[in-house]
Amino acid sequence: MLKTISRGGMGLAAIICAAHAAAQTPIPPSPNDFVVAACQSDQYEIEAGKDAEVQSNDMRVRTFAQQMIQDHTRTIEILRQAAMSSGLPVPEPSVSSDQARLLSSLQSLRGPEFDRTYARQQVLAHEQAVTVADSFAAAGSDANLRNAAASALPIIQEHLKMAQQLRTDVGG
Amino acid sequence: MQTTRREVVRVTTLGAAAAMTAPAAAQTPSQARGGKQNPRGKYPSPPFPAQSQPWPGLASQMTPRPDHGETSYVGSGRLSGRNALITGGDSGMGRAAAIAFAREGANVAINYLTSEESDAREVVELIRAEGRMVAPLPGDLRDPTFCRRLVNDAVGQLGGLDILVSNAGRQQSRGSIAEISDEDFDATMKTNVYAPFWIIKAALPHLQPGSAIIATTSEQAYDPSPDLYDYAQTKAATMNFVKSLAKQFGPKGIRVNGVAPGPIWTPLQISGGASEGKVVTFGATAPLGRPGQPAELAGIFVRLAEDDGSYTTGNIYGAGGGQGQP
Numbered sequence: 001m002l003k004t005i006s007r008g009g010m011g012l013a014a015i016i017c018a019a020h021a022a023a024q025t026p027i028p029p030s031p032n033d034f035v036v037a038a039c040q041s042d043q044y045e046i047e048a049g050k051d052a053e054v055q056s057n058d059m060r061v062r063t064f065a066q067q068m069i070q071d072h073t074r075t076i077e078i079l080r081q082a083a084m085s086s087g088l089p090v091p092e093p094s095v096s097s098d099q100a101r102l103l104s105s106l107q108s109l110r111g112p113e114f115d116r117t118y119a120r121q122q123v124l125a126h127e128q129a130v131t132v133a134d135s136f137a138a139a140g141s142d143a144n145l146r147n148a149a150a151s152a153l154p155i156i157q158e159h160l161k162m163a164q165q166l167r168t169d170v171g172g
Numbered sequence: 173m174q175t176t177r178r179e180v181v182r183v184t185t186l187g188a189a190a191a192m193t194a195p196a197a198a199q200t201p202s203q204a205r206g207g208k209q210n211p212r213g214k215y216p217s218p219p220f221p222a223q224s225q226p227w228p229g230l231a232s233q234m235t236p237r238p239d240h241g242e243t244s245y246v247g248s249g250r251l252s253g254r255n256a257l258i259t260g261g262d263s264g265m266g267r268a269a270a271i272a273f274a275r276e277g278a279n280v281a282i283n284y285l286t287s288e289e290s291d292a293r294e295v296v297e298l299i300r301a302e303g304r305m306v307a308p309l310p311g312d313l314r315d316p317t318f319c320r321r322l323v324n325d326a327v328g329q330l331g332g333l334d335i336l337v338s339n340a341g342r343q344q345s346r347g348s349i350a351e352i353s354d355e356d357f358d359a360t361m362k363t364n365v366y367a368p369f370w371i372i373k374a375a376l377p378h379l380q381p382g383s384a385i386i387a388t389t390s391e392q393a394y395d396p397s398p399d400l401y402d403y404a405q406t407k408a409a410t411m412n413f414v415k416s417l418a419k420q421f422g423p424k425g426i427r428v429n430g431v432a433p434g435p436i437w438t439p440l441q442i443s444g445g446a447s448e449g450k451v452v453t454f455g456a457t458a459p460l461g462r463p464g465q466p467a468e469l470a471g472i473f474v475r476l477a478e479d480d481g482s483y484t485t486g487n488i489y490g491a492g493g494g495q496g497q498p
Contacts, residue, residue, distance in 0.1 A: 027224050033347050101457040124456050127219035128449040
């Protein structure tokens with residue numbers, strides 16, 4: 001429970017619910033952790049998209065990638081603004097060490113193998129982003145950021161559908 | 173995607189079957205071994221359902237359930253006559269080692285936290301089903317008095333001790349060092365560094381030549397994640413004491429080795445060890461495209477414990493999914 005308390009700002013009811021729910025609902029991250037995770041997710045999408053523009057020969061992949069760059073450039077800005085309004089530090093552009101590994105594995109690929117790996121990563125990355133945005137939009141402890149998460153959520157869910165379609169199209 | 177769903181159902185069903193019919197399932201006659209499978213498709217791949225449990229978490233409540241080898245591990249007497257104490261033996265790799273050791277002929281004592289009793293019960297039943305002695309010894313390893321009592325009780329109940337698996341660990345993901353409280357840091361150090369010291373020290377007088385100590389370290393010892401600042405350094409400490417103690421105990425004929433896993437699907441991860449988002453994509457960074465299952469490490473623990481591994485000491489065996497360490 002130290003972990004939950006140290007996150008700060010959660011209602012007592014939420015803590016009790018978290019304690020008794022033997023499993024499955026994720027506890028939302030702290031506002032700061034949410035800002036970092038969501039920004040990193042956006043940054044990863046932008047960088048992976050740029051890789052795809054250069055390394056893919058498949059029109060479907062390149063179109064998808066361009067959409068990712070466009071949309072995630074927008075959502076990262078919304079997030080940064082919300083963070084500033086809430087008095088939270090605005091993260092420098094960065095990706096998590098896991099995302100860095102994923103980008104690194106993309107960079108050594110070309111052609112159909114690139115496309116398959118990119119599509120697979122995009123499905124996973126958007127599954128993760130939906131989880132994070134959803135849990136914060138539902139129960140996060142900062143109103144500005146809850147709104148930012150709630151507004152990003154339908155975009156990310158749409159992306160997930162597109163990514164699943166892409167994965168069906170190119171394999172992987 | 174369909175393959176993944178089938179596998180999720182398969183693993184979940186196997187887990188449930190093992191829990192409900194443990195004694196019968198455990199006595200599977202020896203099946204055809206050998207052959208090969210694509211390791212990528214052998215076990216579930218991400219995405220996993222978002223899930224979170226309070227620390228320390230139960231394997232039985234995970235989706236999908238981890239595979240500890242309940243229905244697959246087949247022994248052949250490699251550890252007959254041996255007596256083992258395994259910390260963190262209720263779930264994860266400790267559980268996989270406990271099941272494998274029992275199936276290889278050893279008597280097994282398992283330590284775990286009292287909140288993990290329901291997982292531990294399943295392990296106790298599986299060990300009993302092999303006709304081996306089992307000693308369930310719950311308690312918090314952060315207490316030195318308990319650690320000493322743990323060793324005494326294991327020796328007393330099993331009639332001796334010649335395998336010690338120091339595996340219990342505490343892992344909590346924190347984005348920044350600033351988010352780690354003194355209590356947090358202390359809890360990680362006590363569980364992962366102090367407890368092995370107290371337990372190994374208490375066990376030493378009981379360990380005859382030919383005994384084996386196995387400590388769970390991690391790829392984190394060599395390539396730490398930024399959100400595991402406290403946990404990762406304890407794994408580096410573990411990797412290091414394996415080597416110093418191997419040198420110290422070589423003249424006594426006691427071997428000391430370590431196991432360094434990559435990302436493995438255990439309750440550690442869904443009870444704070446990984447962030448909520450990371451759980452969904454857990455194992456995606458591994459070249460094999462998925463996390464490992466505890467069952468995939470059982471054979472390593474057996475190898476390091478058995479007499480046939482007699483020249484291996486001061487070494488770290490890995491199962492890293494391709495991430496490159498150790």
